[in-house]
Amino acid sequence: MSDTKARPGRVAITEYLEVDLRTERWHCRRCNHDIEAARNNYKEGLLVAQRDPREVHRPLINEDRYEYTFAPDPEWCRLVEFYCPGCATLMEVEYLPPGHPITRDIELDVDAMKARHADKLEETEQ
Numbered sequence: 001m002s003d004t005k006a007r008p009g010r011v012a013i014t015e016y017l018e019v020d021l022r023t024e025r026w027h028c029r030r031c032n033h034d035i036e037a038a039r040n041n042y043k044e045g046l047l048v049a050q051r052d053p054r055e056v057h058r059p060l061i062n063e064d065r066y067e068y069t070f071a072p073d074p075e076w077c078r079l080v081e082f083y084c085p086g087c088a089t090l091m092e093v094e095y096l097p098p099g100h101p102i103t104r105d106i107e108l109d110v111d112a113m114k115a116r117h118a119d120k121l122e123e124t125e126q
Ligand SMILES: [Zn+2]
Pocket: 028, 029, 030, 031, 032, 033, 084, 085, 086, 087, 088, 089
């Protein structure tokens, strides 16, 4: 929460994400990019890249001889990477089946957060 002094009204959520409780917006903590409404899924405001999991998890046995090589099967699994549009920081990585909808891993109770930080929000409005 030390960032709230640097940027009044902001609350750090993850290493790369923070929320501005005054504007109710997600922001990048590295470049301050305005990502998405805080009540929405932050991933909808990020750049998405889909990768073949074999690029990261190389086959452990000869793929010419064996159908299964201990590497994830790209027909069943994809690496989905989420990047900040402002600074290209990799913010999140998921393993999902191809075509799977974007997941929502953080859902903030914005009203409860605003109530909890009400004293700090009033200070910044002066
Ligand atoms: Zn950024």
